Amino acid sequence: MLEVMEVENTVLADGTMVGIRPIKPEDIAALVEFHEGLSFGTVYRRFFGIHPHLAMQEAEHFCAADTVDRFALVAVVDDAVVGVARMERVLPATTAEVAFVVADRFQHRGLGRVLALHLAAAASERGITELVADILPDNLPMLRLLPDAGFAVTVSLVGGIVRQACPIPIQSGTSLPAQ
Ligand SMILES: CC(C)(COP(=O)(O)OP(=O)(O)OC[C@H]1O[C@@H](n2cnc3c(N)ncnc32)[C@H](O)[C@@H]1OP(=O)(O)O)[C@@H](O)C(=O)NCCC(=O)NCCS
Numbered sequence: 001m002l003e004v005m006e007v008e009n010t011v012l013a014d015g016t017m018v019g020i021r022p023i024k025p026e027d028i029a030a031l032v033e034f035h036e037g038l039s040f041g042t043v044y045r046r047f048f049g050i051h052p053h054l055a056m057q058e059a060e061h062f063c064a065a066d067t068v069d070r071f072a073l074v075a076v077v078d079d080a081v082v083g084v085a086r087m088e089r090v091l092p093a094t095t096a097e098v099a100f101v102v103a104d105r106f107q108h109r110g111l112g113r114v115l116a117l118h119l120a121a122a123a124s125e126r127g128i129t130e131l132v133a134d135i136l137p138d139n140l141p142m143l144r145l146l147p148d149a150g151f152a153v154t155v156s157l158v159g160g161i162v163r164q165a166c167p168i169p170i171q172s173g174t175s176l177p178a179q
Contacts, residue, residue, distance in 0.1 A: 007076075008118070012109045016077065020118050023072040027081065028059045031074075034081035035059075039104045045139045046101040048161075062086070071122050075102070075111055082106045085115035087123050087131070094129040095165075100145065107141065113149045120151070120168045128168065135162045 007021040023031070035043070035054045043051050054062070065072035065086060075083035082103040087096040098119060102111050123131060131151070135142045143162065147153045151166035 010114050012111060012114075014109055016106075016109070018082065018111060018114070019076040020073055020114065021076065022066050022122075023063050023074045023084070023086075024066070025060070025063050027063045027074060028056075030076075030079070030081045031063055031084070032056075032059050034084070034103065037103060038101065042101060042104055042107075045136055045142065046099065048134075048136060068126050071119075071126065073115060073118055073122065075106075075115060077106075083111050083115055085119040087119055087126075087128070089126070089128065090132070094127060096123050096126075096128040096131055098123075098131050098133050100133075100142070112141070112145050116145055116149045116151075124168050130165055130167055132163055132165045134158070135164060137162050 007019040009017055009019050011017055032054050036052075038046075040050075040052075062072065062084075069089040070087070072084060072086035074081050075085075083101065083106060085098065085100045087098045089095070090097050098116075100112055100115055100119075102115070120131060131146070133142070133146065137160070139162075143164070146164055146166055151168070153164045153166045156163045156165070
């Protein structure tokens with residue numbers, strides 16, 4: 001049985017209070033607005049291409065993420081989404097691919113790290129023991145995020161993309177997914 005995560009408030013080093021909670025279907029409009037406000041570079045690094053708008057179907061898909069195989073967290077300030085962290089189970093079933101995006105004005109304030117730690121805990125509750133992240137080779141902030149947060153990252157190059165993989169401890173009482 002997965003624990004239902006409520007909003008967890010965290011204070012960034014600059015004093016900003018941020019709520020971290022699972023994404024929900026009611027977040028569609030806020031997620032679209034968040035995406036529209038991202039810089040070209042931030043979108044490019046997240047989606048590996050030009051992706052200025054989220055289609056409604058895509059936003060619905062992103063906001064319906066609380067299942068045992070897919071999960072996402074949003075960081076919220078004054079009801080506005082300022083960051084998203086998501087995981088999706090891949091093969092083997094104890095591995096999850098993760099992705100992060102933080103609003104430009106909130107970057108370099110420690111929010112990515114907070115999201116990574118919360119996402120790892122949520123992944124662990126879902127029986128995940130390894131996170132993988134695919135990263136553009138020039139994306140230094142993301143290349144440093146997981147190692148700086150304390151994860152023991154191994155690196156490989158897959159078709160010109162950097163793949164980081166790191167183990168996470170499994171939480172006791174977690175039921176593993178059916179293979
Ligand atoms: C990658 C990304 C999610 C990181 O988010 P972030 O909130 O900026 O991450 P953090 O603030 O935790 O860490 C980033 C930097 O801020 C620094 N930092 C952390 N806490 C800080 C603080 N309190 N004050 C100042 N700097 C801080 C970190 O040392 C790190 O420094 P570096 O960039 O020189 O390595 C963000 O840059 C982003 O959205 N990028 C575009 C999308 C993307 O690349 N996604 C990855 C695809 S998987």
